[in-house]
Amino acid sequence: MAYNNSSAPNRMTKAGSIFTEQTQQHLDRSGEIETLVRETVTGSPHMQGFIREMRNHDEYTAAHGVRVMAIALYVFKQLGSISDEALRQRAAIIGPHDVGKLFIDPAVLSKADPLTPEEWTWIKQHPIYGGRILRAQEAGEGVVQFADYHHVNKACNPYPALPKDKEVVFTTDQSIGVFADMFDAHTSGRSYMTPRDPRVVKNKVIAGDYRGFDKHLIKLLPNEPVQLNSNFLDLLVTKADLDIPYRRADLEHLVEHDMPYLRLETPPETPVYTSNT
Numbered sequence: 001m002a003y004n005n006s007s008a009p010n011r012m013t014k015a016g017s018i019f020t021e022q023t024q025q026h027l028d029r030s031g032e033i034e035t036l037v038r039e040t041v042t043g044s045p046h047m048q049g050f051i052r053e054m055r056n057h058d059e060y061t062a063a064h065g066v067r068v069m070a071i072a073l074y075v076f077k078q079l080g081s082i083s084d085e086a087l088r089q090r091a092a093i094i095g096p097h098d099v100g101k102l103f104i105d106p107a108v109l110s111k112a113d114p115l116t117p118e119e120w121t122w123i124k125q126h127p128i129y130g131g132r133i134l135r136a137q138e139a140g141e142g143v144v145q146f147a148d149y150h151h152v153n154k155a156c157n158p159y160p161a162l163p164k165d166k167e168v169v170f171t172t173d174q175s176i177g178v179f180a181d182m183f184d185a186h187t188s189g190r191s192y193m194t195p196r197d198p199r200v201v202k203n204k205v206i207a208g209d210y211r212g213f214d215k216h217l218i219k220l221l222p223n224e225p226v227q228l229n230s231n232f233l234d235l236l237v238t239k240a241d242l243d244i245p246y247r248r249a250d251l252e253h254l255v256e257h258d259m260p261y262l263r264l265e266t267p268p269e270t271p272v273y274t275s276n277t
Contacts (some may be wrong), residue, residue, distance in 0.1 A: 018232040026224040040091040050096035058109040067226040071180035094177035100130030124159040187225035
């Protein structure tokens with residue numbers, strides 16, 4: 001079912017807000033979620049690095065990371081009394097989950113036509129690439145695990161493939177991150193994906209596509225898509241931030257060792273996961 005959210009106003013009711021007026025009205029009247037998003041990005045070198053690198057590679061993916069954090073925070077805040085520090089820590093784990101798309105040709109990520117099977121094969125490698133990058137950046141086990149596993153528990157076409165004896169059990173926090181990721185992917189739309197009605201996404205797509213999750217969490221997702229103002233990147237990452245390297249030498253070394261940056265010829269082997277989490 002197609003859902004047209006392109007007509008939403010792009011005016012800001014609060015000066016300098018990263019959210020559109022519609023998102024402020026439906027999700028963040030108090031401004032608390034935006035404050036948490038800003039503080040998370042400012043306080044997390046991995047979110048800073050993700051946004052800085054991705055904004056020049058595929059702006060949609062940079063925006064997606066920010067929207068997924070906002071959606072997850074919206075759900076977390078409904079679960080009860082959670083400190084702002086704990087909320088920021090949870091958002092920082094979820095935000096850079098798609099950093100592996102730095103290894104995917106931007107022409108594929110922004111393609112206007114439906115992706116070919118070969119192109120989908122490349123897209124499905126991004127959790128592997130993301131785990132490699134975040135391990136090299138010493139991002140922390142929670143951040144790495146979420147990047148590794150955020151697509152593996154889908155009932156339909158999970159990826160990357162895991163060994164038969166490997167089972168990934170998601171925590172409540174990780175489940176919320178997975179739902180937020182899928183909710184935004186389906187409601188924001190991509191060049192190759194038409195945005196869908198949020199209620200359909202919640203009740204049919206997510207509820208039918210994930211196994212082993214607390215379905216009660218799905219009900220806590222918003223009924224409206226999260227929309228960002230066009231200048232949100234400049235509000236989150238200053239020019240001074242852009243001039244600070246994000247340990248790029250580590251990333252280049254990783255890529256140099258493994259494959260040419262953005263000129264991948266064969267997908268890497270799927271890693272064998274040994275973690276019990």
